[in-house]
Amino acid sequence: MEVQWLLVCHGLVTLLVVVSFLCGNWPIFQGTFIERIHFFLTFGAYDYFRRFIHFVCGSRGSNALNSVEYYCCDRPNPILQIMYLGIIGATYYFIATSSFGYIPGYYLSGLHRYTSFLAVGVGILLFLLTSFSDSGTVNSANVSQYLSAYPYDNIIFTEKECSTCKIPKPARSKHCSICDRCVARFDHHCGWMNNCIGERNTRYFMAFILWHFLICIYGVVALALILAGRLKESKVIHILTEYYGIENSLWALAPHVVQWLLGAYNTQILIMMFLAVVSLLLAGFFAYHAKLCLSNTTTNESFKWQEYLSWQRKVSEAKASAEALKASLDELGQERKPQISKWKAFFRRSRLEELEVVKNNMYDRGFLNNIHEIEQIIGILSVDGTLISSASFFCGAMWHSGCPRM
Known part of the structure; x- marks a missing residue:
């Protein structure tokens, strides 16, 4: 029972950290502990560490830390590339050592040993293409x-x-x-690729994100089918209902089944949770960049537009305020008008609310032309036909090659 509670606490803490780190600066979390956790993760922790190094080692330690920070954050380096390969390798190793022994199983055929290797191989190929191709x-x-x-x-x-x-x-x-x-056509500098994302490698970057999203979904579904097969082969439902007298319903069986899975297959469940969280992050990241591509905008341009529209809005508000002040002064010079009721004044539309700030992106030439300009993402995803055929292969194998054994 301690293991189950440990896994639950681990999952909740992981979810809290991920949400705080990625979404802690959203307006909905202002003034909450999630915003404070976000500040600590993105700034506070490193600031305390910097002060500690200065306190212990003095200026020499601070200079050394600044040098390391400059190399890691301000110069090209392969640190995140090595981390990516380490994460991919470690995840595949844990899946292979903990789950390949159950393949073939009740719902999966032995083919999935090879499709998983192919999926990871194509992902690494896209990683290398994005990392070492000319960005423009x-x-x-x-x-x-x-x-x-x-x-x-x-x-x-x-x-x-x-x-x-x-x-x-x-x-x-x-x-x-x-x-x-x-x-x-600069989009951003990607530390994971140790390369800029620009005109000539945006297609590989988009394919990389989409493919890794598919890999994560594939891993979650495959592991779920492995656990479902083990549940079927071990006749857990039959034992719970026949020997322990538990009602044969979802609500009655679910706690006992989950407890059995957590006790016997906690490694697979942890990997599933990790892949599920990563797939959600990749889905959001891909959706954001797909929206930029379809509107023919880059990440760099979106920031520039935000700054421009913010400046334009402030200018318009200043003009509207000046006009309102001038109108008020003119009214003082005229005869005193009947006072407007408080209710009418409350519901009367402010001149500042009538402001309209327009974004005029001349590079947005329509849905189809924008797709054509980035060389049609769907066509490029094939990478000479390899990627799409591989995707069809392992996704189709998920549903057609893993027939239940009678």
């Missing part, structure tokens, strides 16, 4: 091509020169301070 480096040799590819909108992109590369800066490009190069 702009230099003196090709700058004229990128200048003609995208016109300046004179809103968030204006004609100017890159102060570092000393070349004209094409619209939609950005100089990455980490990679120290200008990147065409």
Whole structure:
């Protein structure tokens, strides 16, 4: 029973940390303990660690820590790439050692030993393609091509020169301070890939996220079918109803079945929980980037638009406030008008509420044209036909090759 409570507490703490880290700065969590946990995870913990190092080691320790921080955060390095390979390798190892012994099983055929290896292999291939492909480096040799590819909108992109590369800066490009190069149609710098995501590798990045989402879903479903098969082969339901007299209903059997699974197959359940959480994160991340692609916007441009719209809104509010003040002063100079009732004043629309701030993205040319500009994500996902055939293979195998044994 202690193991079950330990697993439940582990799952709740993991969920709290993930939600606090990713969503703690949302308006709904303002003033709550989730916001405080988010602040501690993203800033407070490291700040306390920095103070501790300075207290123990003095300025020499602080300088060493700053050097490590500069290398890890401000310079290209393979740390997160190694972590990714470690996570993939460790997860696959635990799945293989804990679950491959039950394959083939009641609901899964032996084919899934090979489809899982193929799925992980394609994921690593996409990781390497995204990490080591050219993201769209702009230099003196090709700058004229990128200048003609995208016109300046004179809103968030204006004609100017890159102060570092000393070349004209094409619209939609950005100089990455980490990679120290200008990147065409710059989206963001991805530490996991140790590479920028730009015009020439966005397709691989999108395929990488989608494929890993499918892998996680595949892992969750496969492990669930393994546990269901073990439940069937061990005749747990029959034993509980016939020998222990438990009512044959979902609500009566569920606590006992869950307790049996947690006691006998806690490793598989922990892996399922991990894959489920990761799949949710990947689904949200893919949906966000898919929305950007379909509106022909990048992550960098979305931040620029937020800054521009915020500035435009403040300017409009200032103008509206000046007009309201002028109107009030004019009313003071005229005859005193009958006082407006409090109810009418309460429901009367404010001039500031009538403000409308419009986003005019000239690069958004419609749904189909935007998809064509990023070279049609669905077609690129094939990676010369390998990816789509592999996806069909292992997803189809999940439902068609694992027939129950009679």
